Amino acid sequence: MPFFICPNCKNRSLDHDGKQGLLRQGVSCERCGFGFLFELLDDYYPGPNAGLIACDRAGRILAAGRGVFELTGFREHELMGKDVVEAFGLAGFDAERNPIALALEWGVRRLDEPIELRSRAGSVKAVTVDVFPGYDSDGGLLVSLSPRRANRSRA
Numbered sequence: 001m002p003f004f005i006c007p008n009c010k011n012r013s014l015d016h017d018g019k020q021g022l023l024r025q026g027v028s029c030e031r032c033g034f035g036f037l038f039e040l041l042d043d044y045y046p047g048p049n050a051g052l053i054a055c056d057r058a059g060r061i062l063a064a065g066r067g068v069f070e071l072t073g074f075r076e077h078e079l080m081g082k083d084v085v086e087a088f089g090l091a092g093f094d095a096e097r098n099p100i101a102l103a104l105e106w107g108v109r110r111l112d113e114p115i116e117l118r119s120r121a122g123s124v125k126a127v128t129v130d131v132f133p134g135y136d137s138d139g140g141l142l143v144s145l146s147p148r149r150a151n152r153s154r155a
């Protein structure tokens with residue numbers, strides 16, 4: 001049974017009666033009215049500070065949720081259509097272990113990968129990324145970025 005998550009408010013819903021699948025074009029979040037839900041194979045509980053980004057099968061940004069601005073300083077309209085890795089300056093992974101490329105290529109989840117992003121103001125932030133391939137045939141990805149706790153010895 002597919003699970004749906006709202007990239008904006010992170011509300012999770014179950015497709016109890018198959019209705020959401022049939023009405024996918026017009027489906028919107030019951031809680032905040034956001035006009036886009038992401039379909040997941042497994043249920044997912046994003047952290048309270050997580051920012052969710054939905055991407056197409058080429059890794060281009062389709063939607064960015066509420067938490068993304070707090071974390072990165074980018075507004076959704078500045079991100080639309082951009083490559084998710086480039087838009088956030090994602091780095092800190094080995095070239096062969098880019099979690100986003102792996103998820104796109106192999107259709108596998110990547111959880112709890114420590115990476116870095118570059119905020120709109122240019123500062124580098126340590127984050128954790130979870131990446132989920134889309135459940136439906138359109139492919140695509142859900143990227144969840146969460147702040148990593150600062151290393152105390154560096155504070």
Ligand SMILES: [Zn+2]
Pocket residue numbers: 006007008009010011029030031032033034
């Ligand atoms: Zn919502």
